[in-house]
Amino acid sequence: MNIPSVDGERLWQTLMEMARIGATERGGSCRLALTEEDRQGRDLFVSWARELGCAITIDSMGNIFVRRGGKDQDAAPVITGSHLDTQPTGGRFDGVYGVLAGLEVLRTLHDADIATQRPVEVVVWTNEEGSRFQPAMIGSGVFADQLDQGHAYAQTDGDGVTLGQALERIGYKGEVPCEPRPVHAYLETHIEQGPVLEAEDKVVGVVTGIQGIRWFQCKVRGINAHAGTTPMEVRRDPLLGASRMVEAIDRAARTLRPDAVSTVGMFRVSPGSINVINEEVAFSLDVRCPDAAALETLVKEIRLACERVAGDMGLQLEMDEIWYSPPTAFADPVIDAVERSAAALAHPHRRIVSGAGHDAKYMADICPTGMIFIPCKDGISHNEIEYAEPEHITAGADVLLRTILELAGQN
Amino acid sequence: MNIPSVDGERLWQTLMEMARIGATERGGSCRLALTEEDRQGRDLFVSWARELGCAITIDSMGNIFVRRGGKDQDAAPVITGSHLDTQPTGGRFDGVYGVLAGLEVLRTLHDADIATQRPVEVVVWTNEEGSRFQPAMIGSGVFADQLDQGHAYAQTDGDGVTLGQALERIGYKGEVPCEPRPVHAYLETHIEQGPVLEAEDKVVGVVTGIQGIRWFQCKVRGINAHAGTTPMEVRRDPLLGASRMVEAIDRAARTLRPDAVSTVGMFRVSPGSINVINEEVAFSLDVRCPDAAALETLVKEIRLACERVAGDMGLQLEMDEIWYSPPTAFADPVIDAVERSAAALAHPHRRIVSGAGHDAKYMADICPTGMIFIPCKDGISHNEIEYAEPEHITAGADVLLRTILELAGQN
Numbered sequence: 128m129n130i131p132s133v134d135g136e137r138l139w140q141t142l143m144e145m146a147r148i149g150a151t152e153r154g155g156s157c158r159l160a161l162t163e164e165d166r167q168g169r170d171l172f173v174s175w176a177r178e179l180g181c182a183i184t185i186d187s188m189g190n191i192f193v194r195r196g197g198k199d200q201d202a203a204p205v206i207t208g209s210h211l212d213t214q215p216t217g218g219r220f221d222g223v224y225g226v227l228a229g230l231e232v233l234r235t236l237h238d239a240d241i242a243t244q245r246p247v248e249v250v251v252w253t254n255e256e257g258s259r260f261q262p263a264m265i266g267s268g269v270f271a272d273q274l275d276q277g278h279a280y281a282q283t284d285g286d287g288v289t290l291g292q293a294l295e296r297i298g299y300k301g302e303v304p305c306e307p308r309p310v311h312a313y314l315e316t317h318i319e320q321g322p323v324l325e326a327e328d329k330v331v332g333v334v335t336g337i338q339g340i341r342w343f344q345c346k347v348r349g350i351n352a353h354a355g356t357t358p359m360e361v362r363r364d365p366l367l368g369a370s371r372m373v374e375a376i377d378r379a380a381r382t383l384r385p386d387a388v389s390t391v392g393m394f395r396v397s398p399g400s401i402n403v404i405n406e407e408v409a410f411s412l413d414v415r416c417p418d419a420a421a422l423e424t425l426v427k428e429i430r431l432a433c434e435r436v437a438g439d440m441g442l443q444l445e446m447d448e449i450w451y452s453p454p455t456a457f458a459d460p461v462i463d464a465v466e467r468s469a470a471a472l473a474h475p476h477r478r479i480v481s482g483a484g485h486d487a488k489y490m491a492d493i494c495p496t497g498m499i500f501i502p503c504k505d506g507i508s509h510n511e512i513e514y515a516e517p518e519h520i521t522a523g524a525d526v527l528l529r530t531i532l533e534l535a536g537q538n
Numbered sequence: 539m540n541i542p543s544v545d546g547e548r549l550w551q552t553l554m555e556m557a558r559i560g561a562t563e564r565g566g567s568c569r570l571a572l573t574e575e576d577r578q579g580r581d582l583f584v585s586w587a588r589e590l591g592c593a594i595t596i597d598s599m600g601n602i603f604v605r606r607g608g609k610d611q612d613a614a615p616v617i618t619g620s621h622l623d624t625q626p627t628g629g630r631f632d633g634v635y636g637v638l639a640g641l642e643v644l645r646t647l648h649d650a651d652i653a654t655q656r657p658v659e660v661v662v663w664t665n666e667e668g669s670r671f672q673p674a675m676i677g678s679g680v681f682a683d684q685l686d687q688g689h690a691y692a693q694t695d696g697d698g699v700t701l702g703q704a705l706e707r708i709g710y711k712g713e714v715p716c717e718p719r720p721v722h723a724y725l726e727t728h729i730e731q732g733p734v735l736e737a738e739d740k741v742v743g744v745v746t747g748i749q750g751i752r753w754f755q756c757k758v759r760g761i762n763a764h765a766g767t768t769p770m771e772v773r774r775d776p777l778l779g780a781s782r783m784v785e786a787i788d789r790a791a792r793t794l795r796p797d798a799v800s801t802v803g804m805f806r807v808s809p810g811s812i813n814v815i816n817e818e819v820a821f822s823l824d825v826r827c828p829d830a831a832a833l834e835t836l837v838k839e840i841r842l843a844c845e846r847v848a849g850d851m852g853l854q855l856e857m858d859e860i861w862y863s864p865p866t867a868f869a870d871p872v873i874d875a876v877e878r879s880a881a882a883l884a885h886p887h888r889r890i891v892s893g894a895g896h897d898a899k900y901m902a903d904i905c906p907t908g909m910i911f912i913p914c915k916d917g918i919s920h921n922e923i924e925y926a927e928p929e930h931i932t933a934g935a936d937v938l939l940r941t942i943l944e945l946a947g948q949n
Binding site for chain 2: 364
């Protein structure tokens, strides 16, 4: 199999050109889903795809499919892609890289005049970030029949604009129904958004799945009292209790297994005045693990520990689960193909579980799916300073090209 | 010495009549300093004082002095009082009780036709609470030459109205300069605002002083990262660090001595999102102790413990002291007089240090000073549900009357 290399310089320039749409002062991009900036980004991408002579389909959720035909036009395609929308102060790589690496693969196939057995498609999913409309990954969710389109259309942004209205306004509400169809395999290239590959000097992460996520809202109630007149021994301070819970939550993940994480992110005290013992603390809990049973164990341990703290201190505790996204295991044939490609290209690589959600999560419900990670600087993402090295950008796209050729078949 | 009893029923009715001015839905009072409600409260008090034939003086800070002459008109007076302003959702007793207990003493002396050797005055101090204008205790602070009147006049409320303008608007900017003058003794009756007397079934607290207070603003900085993709062992979570500091702050006060307290009230995380490890936590620290050296030890211990946490976790810590109010010791002759009065009246009593600041703090700088505490329900104050039992209200006023007679002299 004679496989060309992608044009890393061209891919980098393409990324930088896209980044100029909605460019932020500190070097990032702001293209919230279905805004004018998102439209411009989509239009630019479509114009590039047209230059390759590809067929372009917009579905009823605004997902864009760019199709390069195969020798067997009726065969289920290999699809790759990601999203062009960003966080409000997003970076230049999250999502965009997966779309434009796909485009670079099409360009390379085009330039080398390589015909694949199966069609190859590059997809742009609508509203992956979930910043403007909730939930996140809404375009792929509807495509995979995991979310309802009517419900998706009715979601409103902060100004009361519905997703359906926003789709129409920017001219990306397509005629083709957004629904599952046969897909031979789905691949998504993405920056890791974590520090693991960088720390281990790996260039490629062979993603084996997406970890399970459970979210909780917690409330600790104590007794509001005067900071100056209430002796220590009669206090029921919910902040002291919540602090002990934060410690227990951290310890539980650390001691369970190396790939478990638990985080308290939101944390609000009330009334929050300098000379007052608080009445209530509300905090969020985010617990993740690639293994569902281990995740359950972790949650149970955390709940017990928090209840013990509350009981010992005479505090009231509420813990409400608000979201559960079960672990996703990617398909072995796709994982193995990615691994073979990285090995063939001699890129240092390791298997890794995705800590964040991606459109690949929903695609895994309807077809064999895999992901390719590359390192990002200091593990930082969802931030204007998000950065990936050009050679890693190129390496990831080369692995993608090789994997697509294996899965789509050449000759 | 033939000493009458105060009329407890009359005192209670007087308190309830005052509470109707600015009455809140949940049974409290809202008379922010120098508002229309405060004016009505002052006018009502002045009208009651006039009925007794007392001389009324308003000074340039709006402090009201009601004077009942003594046999020796040139002798330095015994002054008692407190404040009529309240917190936005304040109670019916904090401050008001000290003023109206003083009025009840004058009424009782009047009814019994008792002449004292020295003049007796009841004072209403301006803006004790510090809710509308900062700092708190501004009227007594200027009177005791501890705060500058020009500076006080220039303080603005949330609408940009200065204290000087507000004084003029309600007609309480008097001609008499607000400045120190000879005072034989100052006494202030007040609810405890803490749970100690109630817990020990004491009716009277013989206040020996006001504890020292030190306030700090603290900041803990870590590294902002993705909750799903950042392994536990590489995290620098400022919330985990701050939680350990809250624990250390609590432990330090508990183990130092029984009368030391430390409180974290304000506590803010940033960015505070469910799936993000925070970048920064800002929190306040309130440390109090009746003994200045012990307070210093406590602060040092807390600082060391917090620095140790930050050092161990690779976090940055800032701790800035923003206020220090040194401990105030009241005068032994006044403390002893209060104690003798409580004993003579057979009221269960104990010595106690005030956990909160009061106008008596500033008065202690210019004259022998003491305070009389009575219990309040569940130690709750600065709250609409603040409550004191009528029999304790009466007991405190009886102790005040007896102490005033001893200090002012009765033939």
